[in-house]
Amino acid sequence: MAWIYPAPGKSGSLLYRLSDCSYSFPWFNVPCFRSFQPSSTAGEISQPPSVLRAFLVPATDEIAKSYSLLNLFSLRCCPPNPKFGSLRHLDLSGNEKRDFPEQISTWLQNFTALQMLDLSGCTLSGNIFPIWNLPLRNLSLDSNHLSGDASFIFCNQSLLSWLSLMDNNFGGMILVNISLPSLTHLDLSFNNFGGLVLESIARMVKLQHLILGYNNFSGQIPILLSQLSSLSFLDLGLNQFSGGIPSNLGDLSNLQYLDLSKNQLNGSIPSRFTPLSRLEYLDLSFNMFTSAELELFENLTRLQFLIMSNNKLTLNFSSIWNPSFWLQGALPLLLSAVEYLDLSDNFFSGSILPLVGLNLITLILFGNNLSGAFTSSICSPYMDILDLSSNKLSGSLPPSLANCSSLGVLNITNNDFDGEIPQDIGNITSLGVLHMNDNKQRGSLPSSLRYYISLKILDLGNNGIEGHIPNWIKYLQQLRIINLSFNKLRGMIPSEIPQLQNPQILDISKNSLTGELPTNFSGF
Template sequence: MPSLGLALMLLASLISPASSSCSEHEKSSLLQLLAGLSRDGGLATSWRSNTDCCTWEGITCNQDRKVTDVSLASRGLEGSISPSLGNLTGLLRLNLSRNSLSGALPLELVSSSSIIVLDVSFNRLAGALHELPSSTPARPLQIPTTPCASAPSLAVLELSFNKFSGNIPPGFGNCSVLKMLSAGYNNLCGTLPGELFNITSLEHLSLPNNWLDGAVNGIGKLTNLVTLDLGENGFTGNIPESIGDLKRLEELQLEHNNMSGELPTALSNCTNLVTIDLNTNRFSGELNKVKFASLSNLRKLDLLFNDFTGTIPESIYSCTNLTALRLSYNRFHGQLSEKISNLKYLSFLSLSNNSLTNITRTLQILSSSKSLTTLYIGCNFLDETMPQDDSIDGFENLQVLSMSECSLSGTIPDWLSKLKNLGMLFLQSNQLTGRVPDWISSLNLLFYLDISNNSFTGEIPPALMEMPMLRSDKTPPKVFFELLVWNENTFMQYLMLSAFPKVLNLAINNFTGVIPEEIGQLKGLISLNLSSNRLSGEMPEQICNLTNLQVLDLSGNQLTGTIPAALKNLHFLSRFNVSNNDLEGPIPNVGQFSTFPDSSFGGNPKLCSPMITNHCGSAEAGPVSTKHIGNEVIFAIAFGIFFGVGVLYDQIVLARYFG
């Protein structure tokens, strides 16, 4: 037994580290980082000088007690990054992302002989990107997501969401095994340096949302690229034929640039492509040059806002894995092919603002698409008739439907009543007539209804006061869109259906009668627009129950009586318009009412307030201006939504959220 105990002691001494704690030199380097922070996110309670730094929060050491990882993402850190981190000779991975760090990125980090992953994204770092040194010592590369035998040190450089400026330095060409360069959402400018195209090891090149420009002709040299994201810059020229050399490419994102020309035939050679996003450029010509049949892995194709012509090539429908297809705002014409039914997984389809014809056949074809959740086909089928027949039977999973701005005649069709999952319905700017059907209240998930700028008649139907989603504060389903949905006026981006407000828009129609008192039941409403109708009577006091209301537009009617004083309790109200009615009495002058412009009350000679020309109690005061506000202005005011957080929301172009 004594000999066994001795053996165990010897074994323990062999496998134990040479030292029991990190070196004073490395501890001092980390404490210098801590000293440079104005807010340390509570690190000081763990990072104490009398303890082993290998036990500190966010610190990992190897068996030799050398610091290998500093992982301090999302810790609420503020202050500067100390150059002392460059003294950690065993440091492999540094992650300071998602904090509020400022100042410059120390050159000691990007020239470190040991760091293989450097992530400082989502901070406030500024200054120019320093040119990297001409050479760095080699060491084994150990990245869990990218196994590799050996390579020089820097393999992953993540600088996104900071304030870096200036040009991309040519020194990056010396990073001979750099696999990921990500510097999106900064202020970088100039052209891509030629040396960048010599980093043939690059697998991920991501530089979106900068001020970069010039051509991308050298991109074909990066034959290992899996991701190419140069979106939201100022790149010009065409996509070179050499794009076909990128056999591994899966993500091609060139959206929001000034690129032009036809799509190269060689794009068909990128058979691993999963995403092609070319939206908002000046690409032109027909799409027939691209053999989409060879892109069997393609899931998302976005060609929004370009100048493509001809018919939609049927080879697109060979991409049977497509989940999202957006071809809006181009010049495609003709009828939709039945072969689109081959896209069994298609969830997001936007074809609006083209010159497509035959809406009845289009809807018959698409109704069999069981996976379809978002459908935008507005600004097509001009002057056709809204289909009424029962041959349109499907769309059971549809959540968003837009058939706006088509000048369609007819009435709201009964087949819409079958769309039990519908959350948003856009029928504005058509020539629809008749009454709103009572079954509208049976669509239990409908929270956004826009039937403005039509010719609907009759009183506001009671069924609209019974819509379940508008009567409650319940949020719409948290469903993610297949393509990023964004408002190009404010550059706000949306990924979920529930990001949109609850809206009832009946503006610019021929509704008559009074505003029903039951309107007060729609307590979930964010925006209510009844402008430019022929409504009469008084403003119902029950509107004051709509405590979530941010937009209220009753302009251009024949309303009488006073403005209810209790409206001052609508604390979120940021846009209000009752102009061009026959209202009288004092305007509430407390709270947000003191911030509304005079135009919100114009065209009501009997209204008075210290805020406008007609002062209350002044017999000699002149009347409020009755200058006519044109339909275009009324329309713009009626559809503008300004959220409390400063989001400008313009319903005229709402369809452009989805293309």
């Protein structure tokens, strides 16, 4: 038995079951089509076999006319015959341009009832072909090489609900007279569209997803976008937008995802973001913001991903925890739900003490002016990535660092940490990357490091570590990079080092080691 079924993520229509098949379909007049039985909808069946990754032509015109849905994903052959006149759903994604008729637009006009068309990943090139006579609801032309002016796609498509032109070479400006009153999803990302985002987009009042990232749009972010009251996903990242963020974007009360990264936005981040109580993802990185207004994140209780790196923000943590930390001494952030926090490459200063109580999985604060000690409050059993490099942190590493029991990456490079590396650090057996380069660590290598069986990078260079290179280093069989340079190590180079299986870099220079370098390195 085989199925005619919709592609993943596409809306389901009535499916048809092909029974009594041997799974060895000939190219023409497939005999198993003699037994058609209505079946269930897409959501009620498991993944069908891949036997329909082939060119199926029905034995009779009557059967062809009965089709409503056909998925021939990656068929690598000819598309279906125009006899499929009543076809409503057609998925030909993942095929090659050479497999289609030369006059593809004329061929498509035969499918007069077509509502869903997916030609993504078909290596189509050149100018877009006319499709305006089709009653389309869903159109996907993703990941092709189409170019030129795509503006006519936006015309005379009053029924269109889903339009995705992602990852092509379309360019030019979007026409002013766009009229797509039914559109809920618009993805123009990874193209060469430019100019202003015109007010016509604001007339698409049913839009839920607006994705314009990775283009050349410029000017200010249109104020009229605030009229898209149904919008839940807004991506304007990697364009050339300038000026400030319109304060009335806070009127988009249904917004869950907002990406304004990699533009030329500047000034203050407006406090009118406060009403965005459903926001889960906020990326303002790689802009030129200098300050944030009071109560910016006060009501963002669902925020899980906050990325504000590579700006010009200043940050001073208050000693008062309420529970919030403070930007520029005045901005409370209620971050109890945040899992991913990236504030790297800014001008933040002060202590990191107030981060207590958060359930962070990823914390990235490198490239700031943070100072003070590494406190136990920053550690949590959920944290996977902790990057505090290139700051002015000092003092000894506390034994409580072991509370980060799930840590995979620890980077405290380029600070002023001193004292001995605590033995308790060996309790973080999940650690794969350890960067402590360019600090003032002293004492010997803790023997507990031998339990780092997953460790791939051990970077302890530019410190004051003393003693011998221990022979237990042979147990760290996953090590790829070992940097112990510029320390105070002495004695013989252990003969066990050549037993490491996969080393790529070994730097033990600028120490007081003696003897000859072993020549039998098996992994190099």
